[in-house]
Amino acid sequence: xxxxxxxxxxxxxxxxxPDYRPLDELRALQLARxxxxxxxxxxxxxxxxxxxxxxxxxxxxxxSLADIARLPFTVKADLRxxxxxxxxxxxxxxxxxxxxxxxxxxKPIVVAYTQQDIDTWTSVVGRAMAGCGxxxxxxxxxxxxxxLFTGGLGAHYGAEGIGATVVPTSGGHADRQIMLMKDFxxxxxxxxxxxxxxxxxxxxEMGIDMRDLPVRAGVFGAEPWxxxxxxxxxxxxxxxxxxxxxxxxxxxxxxxxxCRRHAGLxxxxxxxxxxxxxxxxxxxxxxxxEGELVLTTLSxxxxxxxxxxxxxxxxxxxxxxxxxxxxxxxxxIGRRSDDMLILRGVNIFPSQVETALLQVEGALPHYQIVxxxxxxxxxxxxxxxxxxxxxxxxxxxxxxxxxxxxxxxxRVLGIRVRVSLVEAxxxxxxxxxxxxxxxxxxx
Amino acid sequence: xKIQQLSIFVENKPGHLAAPIRLLAAEGIDxxxxxxxxAREYGVLRMIVSDCARAVARLxxxxxxxxxxxxxxxxxxxxxxxxxxxxxxxxxxxxxxDYMYAFPCRNPEQAVLLFSFADTEAAIAKLQAAGINPLxxxxxxxx
Numbered sequence: 001x002x003x004x005x006x007x008x009x010x011x012x013x014x015x016x017x018p019d020y021r022p023l024d025e026l027r028a029l030q031l032a033r034x035x036x037x038x039x040x041x042x043x044x045x046x047x048x049x050x051x052x053x054x055x056x057x058x059x060x061x062x063x064s065l066a067d068i069a070r071l072p073f074t075v076k077a078d079l080r081x082x083x084x085x086x087x088x089x090x091x092x093x094x095x096x097x098x099x100x101x102x103x104x105x106x107k108p109i110v111v112a113y114t115q116q117d118i119d120t121w122t123s124v125v126g127r128a129m130a131g132c133g134x135x136x137x138x139x140x141x142x143x144x145x146x147x148l149f150t151g152g153l154g155a156h157y158g159a160e161g162i163g164a165t166v167v168p169t170s171g172g173h174a175d176r177q178i179m180l181m182k183d184f185x186x187x188x189x190x191x192x193x194x195x196x197x198x199x200x201x202x203x204x205e206m207g208i209d210m211r212d213l214p215v216r217a218g219v220f221g222a223e224p225w226x227x228x229x230x231x232x233x234x235x236x237x238x239x240x241x242x243x244x245x246x247x248x249x250x251x252x253x254x255x256x257x258x259c260r261r262h263a264g265l266x267x268x269x270x271x272x273x274x275x276x277x278x279x280x281x282x283x284x285x286x287x288x289x290e291g292e293l294v295l296t297t298l299s300x301x302x303x304x305x306x307x308x309x310x311x312x313x314x315x316x317x318x319x320x321x322x323x324x325x326x327x328x329x330x331x332x333i334g335r336r337s338d339d340m341l342i343l344r345g346v347n348i349f350p351s352q353v354e355t356a357l358l359q360v361e362g363a364l365p366h367y368q369i370v371x372x373x374x375x376x377x378x379x380x381x382x383x384x385x386x387x388x389x390x391x392x393x394x395x396x397x398x399x400x401x402x403x404x405x406x407x408x409x410x411r412v413l414g415i416r417v418r419v420s421l422v423e424a425x426x427x428x429x430x431x432x433x434x435x436x437x438x439x440x441x442x443x
Numbered sequence: 444x445k446i447q448q449l450s451i452f453v454e455n456k457p458g459h460l461a462a463p464i465r466l467l468a469a470e471g472i473d474x475x476x477x478x479x480x481x482a483r484e485y486g487v488l489r490m491i492v493s494d495c496a497r498a499v500a501r502l503x504x505x506x507x508x509x510x511x512x513x514x515x516x517x518x519x520x521x522x523x524x525x526x527x528x529x530x531x532x533x534x535x536x537x538x539x540x541d542y543m544y545a546f547p548c549r550n551p552e553q554a555v556l557l558f559s560f561a562d563t564e565a566a567i568a569k570l571q572a573a574g575i576n577p578l579x580x581x582x583x584x585x586x
Contacts, residue, residue, distance in 0.1 A: 386452045386485075386508050387508070388503075388508055388510065391450075391452050391508045391510060393448075393450040393487060393489065393510065393512040393559070394541055394542075394559075395480045395482060395487055398452075398482070398485075398487065399482055420484055421452075421454075421484070421485050422454055423452060423453070423454050423459065423506075423507070423508065424452075424506055424507065424508050425506040426454070
């Protein structure tokens, strides 16, 4: 009873107030913002205007939130095709930040922020953290990568914005991170769930029990994680684990986050309007139905996203959360509708592996991606069957083929993975779609 | 003069070396010489066998990656210095050796080395010019 009261008090501070906005106000705000952003995008982004014209639609025809279903979708390929700045709605003089994430080809996906966008981002991440019970006085370690990736800086600004003490460790140097967690009295950590598991194990090797450290909460995201992983993290880490959701195309981390009820992730829908669609037909599905999450940014200036198809499969949970927030929740994301896999927070597509293999071999040998987890860290192995063409009696030449495959994969994927040459026919053949990925990480 | 050698790609995992060997045994193919060149995760198994063409065909049909490669067989005097003498001659002609291994001879008075050269044709010419005659295939398999 008392814990609930404390939670309510902690939640009802300035930071979280917008989470409790009365529904009718929220819907009115969303409609006003939707109309504004559609008008702005129509005026400033040629691709959007072209798609609206194709539909014979003008911004003035958006009268209700239901009319959002009439608007065209945006897909990842649109960002790739308009690299680097083709989807910007603000002049460069107003763009104060650029971030980039991985795409299926060599060119990254570029996203942009005006100062107001940065402030919006700061505030939603702040609201996410406040929902996890974090506040001024907390010492928050940010172990997401800092740089072009939105994770590190997103978490950093959000934590700073709520007045917490931020420790910007970024990734790597696990021993030092653990030492700082102990010496700085870190009370909360932001990183990928698998990295935290790695820290727990590394700490144990160092003779430190994570449960003895002051850290009490973890805000985990950038990759899907199961309830089993959550239980393991909470037991072995002695913390409360929270799922945070985001994607660079929308803003970065902070699109949605669990509250202390852990009953779904609240979407900060005053800024990001959620829909669930049937991924095959594009039809909008009702509450409770599982489908692809589509998000519309209601307030972004530099790079608005109208009905962006996230490829994440989830549902909108019906009803109101016990925490009292009026923001709708999505179910935890378990899988994607495309082939993308996430390794230590990095997006990887099997098609990238194929590109690399084709570059070296000219033809596509049979291959398989095997994902495992060792000491909390994701490992990826690309098994490539040796073909008669690839095989060379000279060990030096064979090793050179191996090295070329390794170099091509490093170049295309942007991270180092293991390449193994395996015997012909050792990879299982399938009748239908080739099973390119064997994921043993959550086994 | 060119000796046919069987080369097979083998993963460094339990049972993977035995598999092609078992197949050759089932085919009644006799192994005369062999060398396993190893890298960490895989190796190249090189063999001189009684019927190289049939061995490659059967191995390939069973899904192994195998091919025929060429080596030269050079007889050396079976005393200390025998091999050194041949190597000195090869070095003097600037002939590039990729690898070599011994061919077991039933006659204890004889010693034969198998050599793989970067350019087999050029090696034959240089060896003969230096007075060294590689063995013909049928001569080798009689040893």
